[in-house]
Amino acid sequence: MKSDFAITIENDSREPLTIDVAKNPVVHVKKGAEAELLIEERASGQGHVRIVVDEEASLRLFALSMIEEGQSHALTAEIELADKARLFFHDIQLSLGHFGLNAQVMLNGEHAKFSYGGLQLLKGAAKSGTELEIAHQGAHSESTQAFRGIYGGSSQGLFLGKVVVGEKARQCSAEQLYKAVLLSKDAEALVRPQLEINNRHIKASHGASIGMLDEEALFYLCSRGLSKVEAKTLLVQSLARAILDQMGESKLALRLLARIESAILNSMAVLP
Numbered sequence: 001m002k003s004d005f006a007i008t009i010e011n012d013s014r015e016p017l018t019i020d021v022a023k024n025p026v027v028h029v030k031k032g033a034e035a036e037l038l039i040e041e042r043a044s045g046q047g048h049v050r051i052v053v054d055e056e057a058s059l060r061l062f063a064l065s066m067i068e069e070g071q072s073h074a075l076t077a078e079i080e081l082a083d084k085a086r087l088f089f090h091d092i093q094l095s096l097g098h099f100g101l102n103a104q105v106m107l108n109g110e111h112a113k114f115s116y117g118g119l120q121l122l123k124g125a126a127k128s129g130t131e132l133e134i135a136h137q138g139a140h141s142e143s144t145q146a147f148r149g150i151y152g153g154s155s156q157g158l159f160l161g162k163v164v165v166g167e168k169a170r171q172c173s174a175e176q177l178y179k180a181v182l183l184s185k186d187a188e189a190l191v192r193p194q195l196e197i198n199n200r201h202i203k204a205s206h207g208a209s210i211g212m213l214d215e216e217a218l219f220y221l222c223s224r225g226l227s228k229v230e231a232k233t234l235l236v237q238s239l240a241r242a243i244l245d246q247m248g249e250s251k252l253a254l255r256l257l258a259r260i261e262s263a264i265l266n267s268m269a270v271l272p
Helices: 215-223 228-247 251-269
Strands: 006-009 017-019 026-029 034-041 045-053 058-065 072-081 086-093 098-107 113-122 127-136 142-151 156-165 172-182 188-197 202-211
Touching: 006 017, 026 058, 034 045, 034 072, 045 058, 045 086, 058 072, 058 098, 058 251, 072 086, 072 113, 086 098, 086 127, 086 228, 086 251, 098 113, 113 127, 113 156, 113 228, 113 251, 127 142, 127 172, 142 156, 142 188, 142 228, 156 172, 156 202, 172 188, 172 228, 188 202, 215 228, 228 251
Parallel strands: 006 026, 017 034, 026 045, 034 058, 045 072, 058 086, 072 098, 086 113, 098 127, 113 142, 127 156, 142 172, 156 188, 172 202
Antiparallel strands: none
8 A cells, every 4th residue: 555654763762653544654663763653543534554663673552543423443554573573552442433453463573572452442332343463474473462342332342363373483472362341231242363373383372251240249349338330440440451551651651541541430430
């Protein structure tokens, strides 16, 4: 896809960069550089971004979707990592409308590392879908996927995570873990973790669970003086914490964390 503009990061960036994916940008993080990048989506449309991380470079990528009710947005991301490159992808989906993410990640280099932390917090008739494919091509490469879904109202959440390990990607490791809670009988969640392994010399694991909030935990918290809404809120915050704790403590991360915590409280306040 043709890019409308390119961003090159050659040195450590002290301030986070915010990009407009509607312009189909290409982001190139040069060897040894470190940076933070923010993608924020609020309106209907579609976007595309290509990210290339060179040797020994590091990028922390934040994607925040807050599509309004009645609107829809689709984002496609292509990511390539070279030797010893690192990318930490924090994907936060708080949309009230429809949102879709399709991400293709290529771990081309040796000792490349990709970490994905995703959170879907949906209510009303919101729909969000994530399709993530990670291809291990370099030896000793690492990937982790941690995803949490929290669904109320008649919302629908989807997560399709696939890991493909090439013949030459020896001694690599891949982990997938998905957990979701349904806060109403009308909410839906679908998860499909997949592993395609083409050599024996790897370490890989995957797991998924979908269910309601733990009734015993709710009873215990309520017996200690919490209201039912307060107890549910505490359990949901605990579920989300596994993802939020990965975001770090930069100014951008702390600003986004405050918005996410507010969204959780607002969502839980309308529960029966």
